[in-house]
Amino acid sequence: MKKIKDIIDSDGNALELWSSLHLSHTPCFALFLRTFAELVEKQLITPAINFKNNNRVVWIQNNSGRVLGGIAYEFIQETLTGWLVLSFTDPEFRGQGINKLCHDYYEKDCKELGAVQLGSIVNITNQSRIKSAQKVGMVPEYYRMIKKI
Secondary structure (H helix, E strand, O other): OEEEEEEEOOOOOEEEEEEEOOOOOOOOHHHHHHHHHHHHHOOOOOOOOOOOOOOEEEEEEEOOOOEEEEEEEEEEHHHOEEEEEEEEEOHHHOOOOHHHHHHHHHHHHHHHHOOOEEEOOOOOOOHHHHHHHHHOOOOOOOOOOOOOO
16 A cells, blocks of 8 residues: 555545555455445446455545545456446545546556556446546446346
């Protein structure tokens, strides 16, 4: 784990940007899991484990160590893709630009690794995530078609 930099949010609050080469054993792990469970309960993601301990992660915390949000991701060498596994923000801090601050580092890190594109899967009914993805320049390119049998 390493602290990347101190930042000030749009409300003037002092925050810290952190990153790790692995999701496991980080202070943001619990919020990641709570958000994952919330999305499963709301049927906004497939109820299956699609993340790994070695997913990279970037997160924002305040100066007392409270994690406000983050992004877990991986770099896929074969397709030169920075794949967003899950973006997660504490419900108390949603709508305050936390995701955008994390996304900027995620994109920079993936570029440095050689990525030529970023990708993620978003449920078509998850309007808040669609809007947050559009705010950082992501647009739908494909629809994943499925049939429950």
